Amino acid sequence: MNCLEYRRQLAADPRRETPEMVEHRRECSGCAAHHARALGFELQLRRSMLIAVPDGLAERILLAQATVERRDHGSQRRYLGWAMTAAVLLVVAIGVIGLSPGAAFADAMVNHMRDEPESFVPRLAMPESEVLRRFAQRGVKVAGPLPPGISYASPCPVGSYLSVHMVMPQDDGAVTVIYIAHHRENERDDFRKADVVGRSVPMGDGTLVLMAEQPTRFDALEAAWRQTLEGGTRQVADTQ
Amino acid sequence: MSSRQRQFDALVRAHTADLFRYAYWLCGDSALAQDLAQETFLRAWRSLDTLRDTNAAKAWLITILRREHARLYERKQLDTTDIGELELDDRDILGPEQIGEDAIVRAAMLKLEPKYREPLLLQVLGGFSCEEIATELGLGSAAVMTQLFRARQKLKTLLGGERTEANA
Numbered sequence: 027m028n029c030l031e032y033r034r035q036l037a038a039d040p041r042r043e044t045p046e047m048v049e050h051r052r053e054c055s056g057c058a059a060h061h062a063r064a065l066g067f068e069l070q071l072r073r074s075m076l077i078a079v080p081d082g083l084a085e086r087i088l089l090a091q092a093t094v095e096r097r098d099h100g101s102q103r104r105y106l107g108w109a110m111t112a113a114v115l116l117v118v119a120i121g122v123i124g125l126s127p128g129a130a131f132a133d134a135m136v137n138h139m140r141d142e143p144e145s146f147v148p149r150l151a152m153p154e155s156e157v158l159r160r161f162a163q164r165g166v167k168v169a170g171p172l173p174p175g176i177s178y179a180s181p182c183p184v185g186s187y188l189s190v191h192m193v194m195p196q197d198d199g200a201v202t203v204i205y206i207a208h209h210r211e212n213e214r215d216d217f218r219k220a221d222v223v224g225r226s227v228p229m230g231d232g233t234l235v236l237m238a239e240q241p242t243r244f245d246a247l248e249a250a251w252r253q254t255l256e257g258g259t260r261q262v263a264d265t266q
Numbered sequence: 267m268s269s270r271q272r273q274f275d276a277l278v279r280a281h282t283a284d285l286f287r288y289a290y291w292l293c294g295d296s297a298l299a300q301d302l303a304q305e306t307f308l309r310a311w312r313s314l315d316t317l318r319d320t321n322a323a324k325a326w327l328i329t330i331l332r333r334e335h336a337r338l339y340e341r342k343q344l345d346t347t348d349i350g351e352l353e354l355d356d357r358d359i360l361g362p363e364q365i366g367e368d369a370i371v372r373a374a375m376l377k378l379e380p381k382y383r384e385p386l387l388l389q390v391l392g393g394f395s396c397e398e399i400a401t402e403l404g405l406g407s408a409a410v411m412t413q414l415f416r417a418r419q420k421l422k423t424l425l426g427g428e429r430t431e432a433n434a
Contacts, residue, residue: 037418038411039389039396071421072390074371077287083300084282087307088275094308144337180337 032057040064132217132224135235138184138191139202139222145178145193146200152176160190164207166232169257173250176203196243203247204235205255216241230255274311281327282307284391288328291387292335294376302338306331325402328392332402374424382417385410 027050035047040061043051051057139145154172157179161168164181177200178193184204192203210228217224224237225244234251236244267275285306289299309330310317317326375383388399400410 034415035411038414042395067418067422068390070367070371071386074368074375075287075291075387075391077290077372079283079286080296080300083286083303084278086300087278087282087304090304091274091278091308091311094311 029054029057033060036061036064040068128211128213128215128217128226131211131226131233132215132219134185134187135204135224135226135237136219136222138182138189138204139237142180142182142191145180145191145202147178148195149177152179157190157192160192161205164188164190164205166190166205166207166230166255168254169230170253170255172254173247194247196238198242199239201236201238201243201247203251204237205229205251206233206235208232270314274307274314277310277314277323277327278307281324284324285327285331287391288387289331289335291375291383291391292332292380293338298338302331302334305334309334324392325394325398328388329402370425371421374421377424378417378420382413382420385413386417386421389414 027046029050032047032050032054035044036057043061051061151174157172157176158168160179160181173194175194176192177195178191180191182189182191182204184191184206187206187209189207190205192205194201194203209232211226211233212228214228215226217226221239222237223239223241224235225241225248226233226235227248229252232255234248234255236247238244282303285303286299289302289306290296293299293302306327310327317323378386385399385403388394388402389396394402396407396410396414399405399414400407403410405413
């Protein structure tokens with residue numbers, strides 16, 4: 027090992043020396059002095075990074091967690107009665123009309139949306155390049171321009187599906203758009219879960235899901251996303 | 267108290283300081299760093315059952331924190347903080363000269379590009395090896411070593427300038 031090699035390796039990780047580095051340092055007074063200076067710099071660097079932690083931060087975090095936990099348990103108790111009633115109705119519904127395979131898919135979408143409330147925080151539209159990067163991360167090739175006004179985009183796992191989870195603020199409220207990559211639902215479906223209205227549409231190589239309080243913008247957004255994902259070559263009726 | 271809750275308490279008490287500092291050096295804002303640390307732990311609570319190895323807890327938390335920071339960064343461009351607002355951990359035992367030196371180093375740290383600052387944080391604050399940093403950042407070990415080498419070089423260059431200005 028020569029001096030240049032020793033110093034390069036030392037600068038990458040001054041606290042860890044290989045046996046070869048130790049051997050070189052013992053034989054080279056210049057590098058021994060360099061080693062001492064490097065350790066001095068590391069000490070100063072570490073001391074500078076150790077900024078003061080605000081008093082009571084750990085306690086505030088534990089309080090926040092306990093509050094969230096209590097709220098969730100409270101909600102669970104409140105909805106227990108409703109859940110039992112719903113379960114009974116569900117059993118009846120299964121008996122009468124059979125369980126729609128789309129129901130589980132819609133449930134997964136709604137649950138995921140509710141599990142990510144930060145997606146609704148008002149913010150400016152994201153740069154198109156950032157949204158396209160999320161699609162690329164999911165291996166989805168986009169055929170046309172993106173619809174404007176996407177304020178949130180995150181590559182989220184939704185159950186066993188891989189998705190790009192987006193939010194598009196509209197005049198009458200935000201519309202959550204989830205594109206499930208590489209999974210086409212068998213058919214188009216309009217659904218309602220409590221106060222959420224939704225639509226899932228096989229599109230491109232996957233399935234586009236729209237969710238909002240009101241479905242007023244669904245047709246326009248579906249058309250815009252079809253242009254984006256399929257290049258506008260297919261008609262809505264194709265999937266119906 | 268359930269064993270899950272006890273595990274979470276221990277996790278918070280053991281790692282809050284590290285996470286806050288790591289978050290601070292990522293975003294350069296003390297209030298935001300506190301929010302990031304809190305959100306990281308709340309997410310950790312929800313998926314605590316996936317933590318199998320306590321030795322991996324710190325790396326696991328830092329992974330969650332980095333993801334949170336990335337999400338936050340997508341939402342808004344962060345302002346940098348005034349370095350003079352920071353308080354030292356051990357102000358009482360340091361002399362004015364050391365306090366001044368630390369302030370200069372901190373200012374230089376915040377000027378480092380994130381691609382150099384982040385591996386340096388993982389190494390100096392987190393105590394991670396080059397291989398562990400490479401895994402965390404999704405890079406090769408050689409690339410991490412190069413970034414760490416350049417980070418220190420750039421920091422020393424910046425410090426040369428800062429000290430000259432401070433002494434002028």
